[in-house]
Amino acid sequence: MEFDDFVLTAATDDLAAEPTAREHADAVEFRMDLAADPRPALADYEGDLPLIVTNRPDWEGGATADGDDRLDALATACEHPHVAAVDVELRSLVGESPGPAAGWVADHAREHGVTVIASVHDFETTPSEVDDLLSRAATVGDVGKLAVTAESRADTLALLSATHRATEAGHRVATMAMGDAGRHTRAVTPLYGSKIGYAPVDPADATAPGQYDLATLAELVETLR
């Protein structure tokens, strides 16, 4: 999966949601860290939509402990024929995380033709170094993803500007601001170059603060396009 065009992604911990997601989504993000039993669920997956696999550690806002098991599960997932992309935290990829380094997961993914999304999340603020974070993520990954928390219009503008600058510089990026103040960026960042948007099929199953449900985000993005 190249992410040359915007990919609307249904984020879920339950692959049984895929048939419902098909109406609007281009891909499904399988949040392995939130799923009860992710390995058999993935092994049985036979849906139409390509998968992005994510196994987010607790130190980056996810639900799993970091360790070799987390990375092994992610690497093994990359061997599944429907898996088109893998999300790995930038800090793991560059060996700056509290857990084991994950560069080998990216190598393994690419050997299987799987795109690497290097991700950065800030659940509290919009850091001042958004440009630097985004270009580092987009250099280490095939796609660089930055999810920040916006508290003001200034924060959302900083994210939009960084998205625009990174895209103009030739980087492939995905950006969004979490939380209420940043919500509208989910519909707007695609206009500035963001290549992935995440939304739950059912708003009750949101995987991050401030997400629109899938049908709403699909309509907003389509309307603004």
Ligand SMILES: O=C1C[C@@](O)(C(=O)O)C[C@@H](O)[C@@H]1O
């Ligand atoms: O990194 C992201 C972006 C996200 O945090 C969001 O804000 O929509 C949702 C996550 O499921 C996904 O892995």
